[in-house]
Amino acid sequence: MTSQRLAYTYLSDHQREAIDSWRARFPDHDQGRQSAVIQALHIAQEGNGGWLSQQMLDAVADYLELTPVRVYEVATFYSMFHLHPVGRHKVNICQNISCMLCGSDELVRHIEQHLGIGLGETTADGRITLVPEDECLAACTGAPMMLVDEHYYTDLTPEKATAILDSLE
Amino acid sequence: MVNDVCYATLKYDQPWTLDNYYREGGYEALKRVLDGPMDRGEIIDEIKKATLRGRGGAGFSTGMKWGFMPRDAPGQKYLICNSDESEPGTCKDRHLLRFNPHALVEGMIISGYAMGATVGYNYLRGEFMKEPFERIEEAVREAREAGFLGENILGSGVDFEMHNLIGAGAYICGEETGLLESIEGKRGLPRNKPPFPAQYGIYGRPATVNNTETIASVPTVMRRGADWFLEQGRPNNGGTKLFCVSGHVNSPGVFEIPLGMPFKELLGMAGGVRDGRKLKAVIPGGTSMPALPGEEMMELDMDFDSLAKAKSGLGSGGLVVMDDTTDMVEVCLRISRFYYAESCGQCTPCREGTGWMHRVIKRIYQGKGSYDDIELLEAAAGQIAGHTICAFGEASAWPVQGILRHWRHEFEHYVEHGRSMVEAAA
Numbered sequence: 001m002t003s004q005r006l007a008y009t010y011l012s013d014h015q016r017e018a019i020d021s022w023r024a025r026f027p028d029h030d031q032g033r034q035s036a037v038i039q040a041l042h043i044a045q046e047g048n049g050g051w052l053s054q055q056m057l058d059a060v061a062d063y064l065e066l067t068p069v070r071v072y073e074v075a076t077f078y079s080m081f082h083l084h085p086v087g088r089h090k091v092n093i094c095q096n097i098s099c100m101l102c103g104s105d106e107l108v109r110h111i112e113q114h115l116g117i118g119l120g121e122t123t124a125d126g127r128i129t130l131v132p133e134d135e136c137l138a139a140c141t142g143a144p145m146m147l148v149d150e151h152y153y154t155d156l157t158p159e160k161a162t163a164i165l166d167s168l169e
Numbered sequence: 170m171v172n173d174v175c176y177a178t179l180k181y182d183q184p185w186t187l188d189n190y191y192r193e194g195g196y197e198a199l200k201r202v203l204d205g206p207m208d209r210g211e212i213i214d215e216i217k218k219a220t221l222r223g224r225g226g227a228g229f230s231t232g233m234k235w236g237f238m239p240r241d242a243p244g245q246k247y248l249i250c251n252s253d254e255s256e257p258g259t260c261k262d263r264h265l266l267r268f269n270p271h272a273l274v275e276g277m278i279i280s281g282y283a284m285g286a287t288v289g290y291n292y293l294r295g296e297f298m299k300e301p302f303e304r305i306e307e308a309v310r311e312a313r314e315a316g317f318l319g320e321n322i323l324g325s326g327v328d329f330e331m332h333n334l335i336g337a338g339a340y341i342c343g344e345e346t347g348l349l350e351s352i353e354g355k356r357g358l359p360r361n362k363p364p365f366p367a368q369y370g371i372y373g374r375p376a377t378v379n380n381t382e383t384i385a386s387v388p389t390v391m392r393r394g395a396d397w398f399l400e401q402g403r404p405n406n407g408g409t410k411l412f413c414v415s416g417h418v419n420s421p422g423v424f425e426i427p428l429g430m431p432f433k434e435l436l437g438m439a440g441g442v443r444d445g446r447k448l449k450a451v452i453p454g455g456t457s458m459p460a461l462p463g464e465e466m467m468e469l470d471m472d473f474d475s476l477a478k479a480k481s482g483l484g485s486g487g488l489v490v491m492d493d494t495t496d497m498v499e500v501c502l503r504i505s506r507f508y509y510a511e512s513c514g515q516c517t518p519c520r521e522g523t524g525w526m527h528r529v530i531k532r533i534y535q536g537k538g539s540y541d542d543i544e545l546l547e548a549a550a551g552q553i554a555g556h557t558i559c560a561f562g563e564a565s566a567w568p569v570q571g572i573l574r575h576w577r578h579e580f581e582h583y584v585e586h587g588r589s590m591v592e593a594a595a
Contacts, residue, residue: 034354078337098415134510136257140415
């Protein structure tokens with residue numbers, strides 16, 4: 001079956017097993033199967049250099065036996081899913097209210113200058129993508145803060161932040 | 170007392186372990202509830218008597234909400250924990266998940282039992298996929314090993330299973346029906362109500378959604394009694410509450426304090442306004458709640474009813490403190506950008522209105538605004554609230570209306586002079 005090959009071509013054994021373990025958390029019916037789509041997309045994205053290609057979206061749809069549009073609409077709705085290639089590290093600098101009051105705008109300017117890129121861009125060496133962030137990242141008492149590949153770094157100064165970024169491979 | 174309920178284990182080196190949770194009386198309430206087991210209605214009455222109000226923002230009576238569930242009807246029912254913490258200024262549940270995850274696990278089991286739910290989902294925002302998720306996963310594993318989860322828990326005949334889930338970045342999933350849609354693997358579009366979640370939750374089955382802190386408070390209510398809990402706070406505002414104090418303070422932090430404590434005292438706990446500056450404004454409950462002038466806040470107590478009387482709200486307990494260097498137009502611009510970016514786009518008044526508000530505020534901030542723009546902003550805000558499927562409409566309009574109510578002169582100064590009247594910002 002062609003469609004079967006899609007899931008097996010683009011998702012590794014390990015990834016399919018990980019998706020299966022999420023499926024086990026939901027009831028064993030059609031609706032329950034759809035529930036695993038967000039977790040499946042996280043897994044597919046992580047194994048694909050941090051972004052989701054058309055093939056990966058279709059592979060997830062194939063594996064979960066969903067109409068592709070069910071996967072597309074989720075992938076385009078949630079901001080943590082990236083539909084274009086990104087750098088090896090994703091950096092989100094919170095600029096919401098508490099961080100703004102504690103100097104996040106200055107922090108962003110400093111980091112942009114240091115890396116030579118703006119928000120939404122990737123360094124030429126493919127190392128870092130500065131992800132535009134509108135949400136508050138729920139670490140307000142450690143403002144200003146940033147998220148580097150899901151790790152929280154709080155109480156930043158421009159110097160501390162650039163030192164963290166410089167240490168990324 | 171401070172840190173007595175949800176943060177009780179914080180005094181230990183590794184506050185998240187099962188052993189340390191035991192040292193604080195952990196799982197004693199569960200054992201008592203399951204011994205018999207206790208009548209479901211009796212538990213709900215206890216929660217009502219404690220006046221435990223929803224800690225996520227709405228402040229609705231938890232006991233009453235539980236009462237909506239058809240608890241004795243046959244068929245699958247679900248308990249959902251909302252750990253999608255994303256109200257700007259709020260960072261209490263992330264701490265709770267990392268530092269006292271067992272309070273949530275025990276709370277889930279007791280709450281689930283009280284409503285006749287045998288499966289509980291704890292939905293964490295996607296950004297919590299590392300530390301908070303790993304801690305709560307470990308706690309669930311420990312609880313299962315200790316026999317607190319699964320079938321026939323402690324020989325009581327009660328079954329309960331708990332699963333942690335993660336989202337993928339969407340503020341709207343904090344809205345309870347948006348969250349239910351997200352659990353079903355869909356876009357987080359809030360639903361029209363009725364039917365309410367207690368009739369039609371997930372997969373067409375009844376479900377109740379409670380905030381992380383609300384559920385984590387349940388074991389203490391059941392262990393120390395409704396009267397004890399109620400007495401910690403004030404009538405109709407029972408218990409302690411987590412408050413996140415951020416912004417222009419010397420020692421920002423999350424504090425678990427009795428409801429009704431004067432704001433002045435809480436500000437003191439956070440080290441006061443930074444560098445001894447003058448307090449200008451406070452957002453008392455996350456950005457959805459209107460900001461209040463500093464002088465007014467200094468006279469107010471931190472409970473649901475006191476803040477509602479002051480035309481704001483306790484909300485999620487996220488306090489954003491601003492000193493006299495703060496440009497309120499800039500604050501308004503930042504808040505409006507957030508709501509503009511996060512509107513799910515389902516209802517026209519919100520989808521279009523949040524954009525209108527953002528663009529008009531931006532125009533004023535850039536010195537290109539007119540007096541008509543201030544009127545337009547007010548009109549746009551008034552067209553959103555009350556005209557949408559979910560409370561996001563209010564959440565986007567209230568902060569703008571609040572800032573206009575108290576700091577209209579700052580907008581007028583921008584119109585008149587093309588720049589801020591706040592020296593530090595101008």
